Amino acid sequence: SDFLGYQDLLTDREQAALSELRAYLDAEVRPIVNGCWERAEFPMQVIKPLAQLGVYSYSWPELAPFENSAVFRGFVALELSRVDASMATFAGVQTGLVAGSIAVCGSPEQRAEWLPKITSGELVGAFGLTEPLSGSDAARGLQTTARREGDTWVLNGAKRWIGNGTFSDVTIIWARDEADDQVKGFMVLTDTPGYTATKIEGKISLRTVQNADITLENVEVPESMRLQNANSFKDTAKVLRLTRAEVSWSSVGNAVGAYDAAVAYSKSRIQFGKPIGGHQLVQDLLVKSLGNITASLGMVVRVSQLLDEGTQRDEHSALAKTYTTSRMRETVAWCRELFGGNGIALEYNVARHFADAEALYSYEGTQEMNTLIVGRTITGKAAFI
Numbered sequence: 001s002d003f004l005g006y007q008d009l010l011t012d013r014e015q016a017a018l019s020e021l022r023a024y025l026d027a028e029v030r031p032i033v034n035g036c037w038e039r040a041e042f043p044m045q046v047i048k049p050l051a052q053l054g055v056y057s058y059s060w061p062e063l064a065p066f067e068n069s070a071v072f073r074g075f076v077a078l079e080l081s082r083v084d085a086s087m088a089t090f091a092g093v094q095t096g097l098v099a100g101s102i103a104v105c106g107s108p109e110q111r112a113e114w115l116p117k118i119t120s121g122e123l124v125g126a127f128g129l130t131e132p133l134s135g136s137d138a139a140r141g142l143q144t145t146a147r148r149e150g151d152t153w154v155l156n157g158a159k160r161w162i163g164n165g166t167f168s169d170v171t172i173i174w175a176r177d178e179a180d181d182q183v184k185g186f187m188v189l190t191d192t193p194g195y196t197a198t199k200i201e202g203k204i205s206l207r208t209v210q211n212a213d214i215t216l217e218n219v220e221v222p223e224s225m226r227l228q229n230a231n232s233f234k235d236t237a238k239v240l241r242l243t244r245a246e247v248s249w250s251s252v253g254n255a256v257g258a259y260d261a262a263v264a265y266s267k268s269r270i271q272f273g274k275p276i277g278g279h280q281l282v283q284d285l286l287v288k289s290l291g292n293i294t295a296s297l298g299m300v301v302r303v304s305q306l307l308d309e310g311t312q313r314d315e316h317s318a319l320a321k322t323y324t325t326s327r328m329r330e331t332v333a334w335c336r337e338l339f340g341g342n343g344i345a346l347e348y349n350v351a352r353h354f355a356d357a358e359a360l361y362s363y364e365g366t367q368e369m370n371t372l373i374v375g376r377t378i379t380g381k382a383a384f385i
């Protein structure tokens with residue numbers, strides 16, 4: 001599926017690490033993912049091995065097992081998602097949204113204290129931005145409040161859709177300071193009185209990810225747990241720029257997972273006396289899918305290179321998110337179609353990719369919102385304010 005050889009851009013050390021990750025995922029994760037998805041359970045046993053493989057620490061030079069590129073880290077997200085988009089989502093929350101918030105918005109002391117706990121998997125994190133009444137409009141519509149009382153902050157409000165939220169040890173809560181009306185970030189330990197998380201049931205996508213509704217009733221947080229460099233929503237947006245690029249890689253991975261399964265099925269399923277891959281229209285589905293994957297890979301590779309070069313901007317990761325998730329959505333539908341009726345049965349390993357595409361398409365900024373971010377850059381006019 002890496003038709004134009006983008007992995008050749010990686011160093012030998014990076015390629016070896018990817019092989020090691022792939023071997024672990026194939027042996028330990030692939031066999032359990034359909035069952036977890038069906039039961040809507042998260043396999044807690046994968047958290048520590050993924051930490052030992054470096055998955056949560058590659059982004060942070062002081063903790064990474066070896067020096068690596070953003071393109072390599074993209075391929076890590078792709079490999080996780082190729083097996084299961086829920087694994088990529090779990091890791092994306094832990095390393096991108098949670099460790100990312102601490103790295104980007106924390107003080108040097110907060111970074112030194114909390115990053116190792118997250119990247120080692122000692123603590124599981126969650127990221128609470130979305131609310132029942134504000135999703136796309138998170139900057140303006142955010143209603144959770146923070147009131148300072150001496151060296152303590154008192155948080156009140158509600159959050160929705162918070163990934164890892166049912167079992168996180170620490171949740172980054174974004175709340176509006178009652179004094180200056182700005183959005184600020186707080187590391188909230190989930191056993192703090194007044195903090196409640198309830199699992200969202202009945203999902204048809206990313207069922208393995210545990211999303212929660214969270215309520216905060218007079219939750220007290222010390223000033224030392226306020227992210228010291230999160231002074232407005234502009235700082236939150238810096239975190240989202242990085243994670244949107246990563247979700248783009250996960251989307252390519254989710255498409256690749258479906259494509260791998262479709263290629264294998266096209267060689268084994270016999271109709272009209274020959275493998276279905278020998279029929280022209282089936283080849284058309286495979287070639288269109290490969291075209292989408294290859295074009296998407298080209299885009300995410302360049303966006304990651306821009307990160308390493310220090311020139312990645314919001315509109316770059318927004319274009320990657322809107323483009324790759326749209327191409328993924330087409331691709332998983334074509335791949336599912338190729339299985340005929342078997343394409344809706346979990347055991348054929350394509351239905352899960354098909355269903356999970358819907359959440360990837362909508363979270364971390366919907367297709368529309370990322371389109372409008374790019375549209376603002378092209379025209380100089382913000383169409384969403």
Ligand code: FAD
Nearest residue numbers: 127128129130135136161162163359363364365366368384
């Ligand atoms: P809305 O904002 O209500 O949008 C509804 C529709 O209106 C969308 O199609 C949207 O594109 C469109 N729309 C809205 N405004 C405009 C406009 N101005 N112009 C054009 N169209 C518009 N959030 C977290 O904080 N932490 C998490 O860990 C997290 N994990 C998630 C995991 C999953 C599986 C899911 C589904 C969501 C998760 N989210 C999380 C929330 C996610 O980021 C939001 O769902 C997303 O931002 C969209 O917000 P919304 O669902 O409120 O939709």
